[in-house]
Amino acid sequence: MPKQDKNIRRAAVSALRAWSKGHIYAETLVDKHAKKNQLSPADRGLLNSLILAVLRNRRLLDHDIAQIRKGKLDHETRDILRVGLAQILILGIPDHAAVNETVNCGRAPVRGLINAVLRRAIDKRRQLLKDHEQLEPAIRYSHPDWLVKRWRQDFGKDDTLTLLQWNNLPSPTTLRLNRLKPESAELSTHPLLTPHQHAPDFFIVDGPIPKEWIDQGLVYIQDPATRHAVETLAPKPGETILDACAAPGGKSALLAAGMQNQGRLLCTDSNEKRLPRLQENLVNLGISISATAAFDWTENPPKEWKQTFDAILLDVPCSNTGVLRRRVDARWRLHPEQIEELTKIQTQILSHALPCLKQNGRLVYSTCSIDPEENENLVQAFAQSNNLEITSSHKSLPHQDHQDGSYSALLVPA
Numbered sequence: 001m002p003k004q005d006k007n008i009r010r011a012a013v014s015a016l017r018a019w020s021k022g023h024i025y026a027e028t029l030v031d032k033h034a035k036k037n038q039l040s041p042a043d044r045g046l047l048n049s050l051i052l053a054v055l056r057n058r059r060l061l062d063h064d065i066a067q068i069r070k071g072k073l074d075h076e077t078r079d080i081l082r083v084g085l086a087q088i089l090i091l092g093i094p095d096h097a098a099v100n101e102t103v104n105c106g107r108a109p110v111r112g113l114i115n116a117v118l119r120r121a122i123d124k125r126r127q128l129l130k131d132h133e134q135l136e137p138a139i140r141y142s143h144p145d146w147l148v149k150r151w152r153q154d155f156g157k158d159d160t161l162t163l164l165q166w167n168n169l170p171s172p173t174t175l176r177l178n179r180l181k182p183e184s185a186e187l188s189t190h191p192l193l194t195p196h197q198h199a200p201d202f203f204i205v206d207g208p209i210p211k212e213w214i215d216q217g218l219v220y221i222q223d224p225a226t227r228h229a230v231e232t233l234a235p236k237p238g239e240t241i242l243d244a245c246a247a248p249g250g251k252s253a254l255l256a257a258g259m260q261n262q263g264r265l266l267c268t269d270s271n272e273k274r275l276p277r278l279q280e281n282l283v284n285l286g287i288s289i290s291a292t293a294a295f296d297w298t299e300n301p302p303k304e305w306k307q308t309f310d311a312i313l314l315d316v317p318c319s320n321t322g323v324l325r326r327r328v329d330a331r332w333r334l335h336p337e338q339i340e341e342l343t344k345i346q347t348q349i350l351s352h353a354l355p356c357l358k359q360n361g362r363l364v365y366s367t368c369s370i371d372p373e374e375n376e377n378l379v380q381a382f383a384q385s386n387n388l389e390i391t392s393s394h395k396s397l398p399h400q401d402h403q404d405g406s407y408s409a410l411l412v413p414a
Helices: 003-020 026-036 041-056 058-068 075-091 095-103 108-123 125-132 145-155 157-167 182-189 211-215 224-233 250-258 272-284 336-356 376-385
Strands: 174-177 193-195 202-205 219-221 240-243 264-269 290-294 309-315 357-367 388-396 406-413
Touching: 003 026, 003 041, 003 075, 003 095, 026 041, 041 058, 041 075, 058 075, 058 108, 058 125, 075 095, 075 108, 075 125, 095 108, 108 125, 145 157, 145 336, 174 182, 174 224, 182 193, 211 219, 224 250, 224 309, 224 357, 224 388, 224 406, 240 250, 250 264, 250 272, 250 309, 264 272, 272 290, 309 336, 336 357, 336 376, 357 376, 376 388, 376 406
Parallel strands: 240 264, 240 309, 264 290, 309 357
Antiparallel strands: 174 202, 174 219, 193 202, 357 406, 388 406
16 A cells, blocks of 8 residues: 555545534535645545545444443544544445554554454444434434434424435536636537436536636535525526625625626625635626625624615524534534524614615525424514515425425515
8 A cells, every 4th residue: 555545544534523622514524634734636536435435424423433442532542543444334445454553544553453343343234234224313324313303303304314315425516607708618529427317507417627717716516505695586688686694605606696797796794704705706707897806794794785785695503403414514503502593693684784775675595404494483483573575485305306405485574
């Protein structure tokens, strides 16, 4: 095994240690540690597989560790064992590589323990895999108990099981053709792309995306579920529209396309550090009607924005329960009390954005949550309190619609 390959396991353990301390999110771990270790594209792919396999199956791996080795483990050794067992029981990496290279990640005093646990996992592999089939779904599919209980109340036992299974599948890469650049139409028959079954202009990608497609703004990496909020808002050419929580710009780009690049599109975000990337994405996609500004909509908006917009899109901060397949670590960062806190923030944002509509304007509230407390329940209560009518809504459930989970509702004056 080449020396470079040893760095991949070390990089994975280092990334997992950083993640566990809360310093960084999973989506940025791979890039950071691949660059730090100067990994080739192939080795970067292995690093990605290791990190995501551990985070996606964290609870199951800990269960397997407990079946093999009783007693306490320090955090680093546990992460090393998680990386090793993920290779042996989930990823199907050859045993000699999984054991030898993972053992070398450990400090000298614990290498013997790591070696013994991994070799015993190989010996017991058939029984361990068979035992997985009898485990409680929350352990087998590595979700918090409280979240599984919540989903059973909302969706029923069978749908919850299907949702858990969906969340633990690898997430495909999907992209959207940018119709603001007519030459993107030529890509629709490219062999790398398979049309999405229910979403025009969206494609599943089989392989690395050619860099020039992105550099030229011909495509944008985006899940089909993002289109529902924009379709619900139905932007028109010449309108003045606000995208209040815009970064990184996927929905903003869809809004501009619906406006045929005519009118005015204000894109705000609460984090000023996100604005350069947002602006870069919009320019790269050929959008000429947009302006960006940093603003936190939990605060009262400036007077000059009051009664200014024909339409407002509020893609509010949420629990991310609809995108756990894609954001594999979000399930471990979320706690039930956070949903209650999020609903307070979501209501604040609605309250502060509403006065910015013109007299006969329209507003779409949108999340990537599948939780009724953040969606239907909140919107209905807000509409009743503010003399608004919900004229349409759309909810996407990932295990049924085969895309990210999302919710959107159109609010207009009653």
